[in-house]
Amino acid sequence: MYFDIGPKEKIRDFYNYREEYKKIKTALNRGEKLIAITGVRRVGKTSLMNILFNELDGINVWADGRIIRNAAHLISILEQGIKQKGGIFGSIKSIGISIAGISLTTEPSIPKAERFIRRRGKVHLFIDEAQYANSLEIAKALSYIYDRLPNVQTIISGSEIRLINEVLGVENSSHPLYGRRVELIELKRLTKDKSLEFLKLGFKQPHKRVPNNELKEVVERLDGLIGWLTLYGYERAIANNEKPLERVESIAIGIVEGELKQLLKDKRNKRLYLSILKYANNRRWKELLSVVRDEIGKVNNSSFSRALKELTRYSFIEKVNEKYSIADPIIKTTVMKKF
Ligand SMILES: Nc1ncnc2c1ncn2[C@@H]1O[C@H](COP(=O)(O)OP(=O)(O)OP(=O)(O)O)[C@@H](O)[C@H]1O
Numbered sequence: 001m002y003f004d005i006g007p008k009e010k011i012r013d014f015y016n017y018r019e020e021y022k023k024i025k026t027a028l029n030r031g032e033k034l035i036a037i038t039g040v041r042r043v044g045k046t047s048l049m050n051i052l053f054n055e056l057d058g059i060n061v062w063a064d065g066r067i068i069r070n071a072a073h074l075i076s077i078l079e080q081g082i083k084q085k086g087g088i089f090g091s092i093k094s095i096g097i098s099i100a101g102i103s104l105t106t107e108p109s110i111p112k113a114e115r116f117i118r119r120r121g122k123v124h125l126f127i128d129e130a131q132y133a134n135s136l137e138i139a140k141a142l143s144y145i146y147d148r149l150p151n152v153q154t155i156i157s158g159s160e161i162r163l164i165n166e167v168l169g170v171e172n173s174s175h176p177l178y179g180r181r182v183e184l185i186e187l188k189r190l191t192k193d194k195s196l197e198f199l200k201l202g203f204k205q206p207h208k209r210v211p212n213n214e215l216k217e218v219v220e221r222l223d224g225l226i227g228w229l230t231l232y233g234y235e236r237a238i239a240n241n242e243k244p245l246e247r248v249e250s251i252a253i254g255i256v257e258g259e260l261k262q263l264l265k266d267k268r269n270k271r272l273y274l275s276i277l278k279y280a281n282n283r284r285w286k287e288l289l290s291v292v293r294d295e296i297g298k299v300n301n302s303s304f305s306r307a308l309k310e311l312t313r314y315s316f317i318e319k320v321n322e323k324y325s326i327a328d329p330i331i332k333t334t335v336m337k338k339f
């Protein structure tokens with residue numbers, strides 16, 4: 001069902017994105033060692049990884065970025081996962097849902113792990129939520145796997161900019177992974193038409209009729225983020241909530257509020273960050289700075305740049321053709337209502 005709210009497990013429940021799915025499979029068959037799935041929050045990265053995790057032959061090991069302490073720890077997770085012929089370390093997490101996994105305490109002996117891993121046939125290592133782990137440590141582990149473990153293919157995902165720049169070091173010649181091939185797969189948000197089609201097909205499955213103008217309003221308010229659309233479908237068709245859109249917005253606001261608080265917790269200039277989020281609607285750097293100054297007064301260029309960069313790194317803001325916009329309309333609603 002399209003409106004199940006956990007990360008999808010099977011391709012038949014996963015709407016659209018067939019090209020991206022095929023690209024990953026082809027890349028794996030070609031023997032690519034490192035594949036990165038990027039995309040803003042709630043776009044379906046974990047679902048796509050989860051489907052592959054369930055489908056691919058060989059030993060599949062899943063590590064959540066939140067539990068990876070350092071490079072050695074990641075190698076040890078890999079070793080442990082192979083010993084038990086596959087497994088989940090940390091959780092497979094989506095909106096408010098987590099499937100409990102196994103945690104790990106021992107530090108590995110790398111040469112021993114290496115001898116062991118190399119003898120085990122085909123292995124896929126999945127790293128989700130890479131943005132929560134220490135970038136350099138993950139990068140070190142990935143370059144080690146790339147060079148020393150020919151039978152291991154890694155599929156990694158996380159919020160885009162930080163993943164690409166810091167973990168994968170695509171353009172940085174002093175980075176541990178520099179020069180190694182990374183297959184980048186970006187999941188883009190759905191267009192308005194596709195969003196509408198997704199909702200229509202989704203409501204057909206539990207045989208619900210929903211008026212077209214209601215669906216159009218939902219697409220306007222939630223944009224093309226499939227995570228929010230799924231949650232709406234769930235509330236409307238399965239939980240039979242009388243005010244599904246309000247409910248989704250309130251859940252979504254709660255999630256975004258938590259993420260924003262986490263980002264802002266040790267910032268001295270919180271107002272600067274919030275003001276940027278409020279006014280980033282397709283504006284150029286200079287123009288955005290000027291409206292932010294109108295709101296909060298004196299701001300120097302470098303603090304503004306730093307804040308904007310950080311918001312972009314964590315995918316709250318997207319930069320397209322030199323213009324900055326919030327990645328999701330819920331972010332703006334959250335800022336207006338909660339901060
Ligand atoms: N292509 C799809 N078809 C149907 N449902 C989807 C699809 N992609 C995602 N979903 C649903 O959207 C929600 C978010 O998906 P998922 O957790 O995979 O996204 P994510 O990109 O990993 O999000 P986050 O950035 O928060 O980790 C889930 O409820 C999932 O079931």
Ligand SMILES: [Mg+2]
Binds near residue numbers: 093128
């Ligand atoms: Mg995810």
